[in-house]
Amino acid sequence: MTAKTLYDKIWDAHLISEDEDGTSLLYIDRHLVHEVTSPQAFEGLRAAGRKVHAPEKTIAVPDHNVPTTLDRVDGVVKNEESRIQLEALDKNARDFGVHYYPVDDVRQGVVHIIGPEQGWTLPGMTIVCGDSHTATHGAFGSLAHGIGTSEVEHVLATQTLIQTKSKNMKVEITGKLPAGVTAKDITMTVIGLTGTAGGTGYVIEYCGEAIRDLSMEGRMTVCNMAIEGGARSGLIAPDEKTFEYVNGRPHAPKAGMWELAMESWKSLFTDEGAHFDKVLTIKGEDIAPAVTWGTSPEDVLPITGIVPSPEDFEGGKVDAVKRSLEYMGLTAGMKLTDIQIDTVFVGSCTNGRIEDFRAVADIVKGKKIKEGMRAIVVPGSGLVRAQAEEEGVAQILIDAGFEWRLAGCSMCLAMNPDKLDAGERCAATTNRNFEGRQGRGGRTHLVSPAMAAAAALTGHLTDVRDL
């Protein structure tokens, strides 16, 4: 029998049919839906008189548009268009009978945080969502990727997706991570090495001791940003940590069924000798706390670095870097630690889980953030918020001067009231530093939660290891 990668195994288990040219029909186990990329899809179903094929496998939640300020409990959505979009999801979820976590439900949150939290995300599944960060769920050894709205409609109508198979890429992180280095630094460092197109056409399997050592939260952070390296999906083979995380979640298999599922899940690994089309190996000990300086997620350097010059690059990147430096208001040669920050944002599907807030609390406990700093913490779900409050983490953050918000995507993409003004500069635990991403003219430096906490205290990008 041919040795298979984990991706090969999940693909084969979900393959309904394959044409001669490789065009394949794949069965989808879970379809996650949010308010921004679904209204046109539901409208398409209505226009064609179609139903949702498997409403029991479809989960809807509003996250991108929802305000995260406390006044939202009064149902206040001041932006008319946002309100219409949220109402559309509410109506569509109820009309088509899919699982739904409305904005006032404590389980509401960022779609990629609540999927695993509620046990919808299970090993070996195929999971899609009209959102590129669906790769997050790959942390459970499930094949998960973002799709467009036409594909959302296709999955709603048929529970299948037309696909061609990607190639296999292995990213191995060997050994241990140094102190102060986190999952976020791993995933950013990988993108810095591969570039934003290095994973295009591939599914990445992350492996190695440093990946094994990560918690499930950390693994989700790593897989979340696979798309920033161009790969639609990132995968990590499930292990005891995965099973322990899943066991007991509301929609996880219950006793009796659990044993059956476990038997199947234990075969979810890459066989010895399976072929990878591309391999990248990084020593864990070589990874440092990472930060972006430009307007592409590939513009990554260790915090000890200096802002590069356009002449350091070749081809189209030369002009791109010129444009980036101008947009970011940076001069080549300046130390990254000299970059002054006025805003800190902790949250998003990349870093909006309990472990992320604990990491911030560890650093700011008993301290105050820099005077004049705007620092916002937005939990990834209502349940993460409740847990952080119960553990005392929230109070530590509030005492240090952070705003403690309700769950949502918030300033990661600024479709809601939380955004940067032109010229404002933010250390963000999010996933994209594109021009205008956090608000027109806003400047984003991607960092880990620990690094965001350090910047909040000092007012400039800071090596967390020096605190």
Next chain:
Amino acid sequence: MEKFSKVTGVAAPMPLINIDTDMIIPKLFLKTIKRSGLGKNLFDEMRYNEDGSEIPDFVLNQTAYRNSTIIVAGDNFGCGSSREHAPWALLDFGVRVVISTSFADIFFNNCFKNGILPIALPQEDVDKLMDDAGRGSNAVLTIDLEKQVITGPDGGAVTFTVDAFKKHCLLNGLDDIGLTMQKADAIDAFEKQYGATTPWV
């Protein structure tokens, strides 16, 4: 979906690499619940000042390129967010073809669902077409999908490859969902067999 057979039009040069979907259509415009009307906000932050006035340097604001139907772009066009609003905005503006050395996967697929043809070519071909696109109102290219050929203003031809199934759908304006529903029996059979072996899913 509108059928795609042959497109002749002005090609706009956008040599910047990594043009992401946030640039193509900023999030401000994702609040719509329709597919139409996004063309006026295509490349919004590159195209307009904050007061709404046009930025004269931006290619699509220049007289020769205001009605471009083709874009020749730098590497890795369409990276970032999965938003299908990006191809919707391109289509609404009138763009039917994007040419680059590479595209992000999700954007690439989204184009085909909307009657837009993304063409990936080797660097030297893109360089030549970028040069052609720099000729203002003479920057006219013809893309023949059936023959898989791009013809430039000087008559030079560049051939391209395209996935057979995607080509078939574009040429005939076919709706994927309708095609898949023809396989309803295979889907039902799969669901039964798969449901029996993985009852927890």
